[in-house]
Amino acid sequence: MRYPMDVFTGSVQQYDGSRPSAIAKRQVDGELELTDRGLVGDEQAEKKIHGGPDRALCHYPREHYAEWAREFPEQADLFCAPAFGENLSTIGMTEKTVFIGDIYRWGEALIQVTQPRSPCFKLNYHFGISDLSSLMQSSGKMGWLYRVIVAGKVSTEQPLEQVSRLSDVSVYDAAAIAWYTPYDDEQYRRLLSAAGLSVSWTRTMQKRRLNGQIEDNSRRLWGK
DSSP states (O other): OEEOOEEEEOOOBOOTTSOOBOOOOEEEOSEEEEETTEETTOOOSOTTTSOSGGGSEEEEETTHHHHHHHHOGGGGGGOSTTTTOOSEEESSOOTTTOBTTOEEEETTEEEEEEEEOOOOTHHHHHHTOTTHHHHHHHHTOOOEEEEEEEOEEEETTSOEEEEEOOOSOBHHHHHIIIIISOOOHHHHHHHHTSTTOOHHHHHHHHHHHHHTSOOOOHHHHHOO
16 A cells, blocks of 8 residues: 655744644655654654654654544644644554554655654643643544654655554554553563564563553653
8 A cells, every 4th residue: 555645844942831842843845864863854852752763753644633623623723734743644544554563665765663652741732722632642543653764765755655564463552552451461462572662662561561550641641
């Protein structure tokens, strides 16, 4: 399958009442350079939790925006790509059809799905919806992240083309194991066995197995 897409990059900006963020991205056209850290010209504000080799690109399904607009009609005008700060926007790829470890060709580059996006509290400020990050996580409409396994020249005119599927764990399954269901060691084993899973998710899931409990995510979701 080939998936045409829109591509976006952004720079870090200051926001009243919140921390600096590069969520406000703009559409770009033509040829671009993709490195192991992402698209040249794209920035991240807090590199400990955004960006890096396992989070070089963020992808969000464009069809989710209509669902968000129906849920929040007063903010409907805000719900269009790239409002969630994504780099890649497509129709036809969702968390239930994309799998951890999937490899896609994009121009000269190869990119691999590493984890679901972990929504953070900055989204609450960006949209003026106090619990949007929590709703995004609980709904399964969170998008996903990629690592770059072969860097190179890419173009907004070139589609994504899937070339390998390496696991049976969809992005939605990974989110369900991590966030929606009680601790289940067998499911954690399944997630940890998914080829391509990011280092940070591998570390978190292994810690949960060792401790037998799920860490507190309130700071990420609410900024507290």
